[in-house]
Amino acid sequence: MGEAHEATPKFHENRFGEVSEEVRLFSAMVVLWGTEQFGQTLNQLFAGKKKEEVVLAARMLSFYTAHKINLEQARSSKAKRKARILVTLDQNTTCSACKKDSDQEYSLERVPELPHPDCQCAIGCRCGAIFVRTGGLFSE
Ligand SMILES: [Zn+2]
Numbered sequence: 001m002g003e004a005h006e007a008t009p010k011f012h013e014n015r016f017g018e019v020s021e022e023v024r025l026f027s028a029m030v031v032l033w034g035t036e037q038f039g040q041t042l043n044q045l046f047a048g049k050k051k052e053e054v055v056l057a058a059r060m061l062s063f064y065t066a067h068k069i070n071l072e073q074a075r076s077s078k079a080k081r082k083a084r085i086l087v088t089l090d091q092n093t094t095c096s097a098c099k100k101d102s103d104q105e106y107s108l109e110r111v112p113e114l115p116h117p118d119c120q121c122a123i124g125c126r127c128g129a130i131f132v133r134t135g136g137l138f139s140e
Pocket residue numbers: 094095096097098099116118119120121124125126
C-alpha cells in the first residue's frame with residue numbers, strides 16, 4: 001500500500017501526467033475491497049473528471065505496485081530466476097510497445113517497468129512477468 005502511495009510510474013507520466021491523489025486513493029480502495037464498483041458513493045471523488053480515466057489509472061497503479069513487489073521477491077529469493085513477459089495479445093487492443101515484449105526474457109536486473117511506459121493499449125497494459133527458475137527443478 002505504501003508503494004502505491006509514493007509510486008510515480010512512467011506509464012502515468014506519459015499518459016496522464018502526475019498521479020493524482022484521487023487515483024492513489026481509488027487504487028488503494030480497489031486493493032482493500034477487491035472491487036472497482038462503489039456505486040454512487042464515489043461521485044465526489046470523480047467530480048469534474050472522467051471516471052473511466054481515473055479507474056484505468058488506478059488499475060495501472062495497482063499493476064505497477066504488484067509487479068514491483070513480485071520483482072523484489074524474485075530478486076530476494078535464493079533460487080536463480082529470470083523474468084518472462086506475458087502479453088495479452090489482441091489484434092485490436094494490444095499496442096506495439098506491448099506486442100514487442102511478448103515472451104521476451106530478462107535477467108532480474110533488466111526487467112522492464114510494467115505497465116510498459118510507452119503502452120498505448122486503449123484499455124491499459126495487461127502485460128505481466130512470471131519469474132522462472134533458470135537452474136534445474138531442485139536447484140537453490
Ligand atoms: Zn500496451
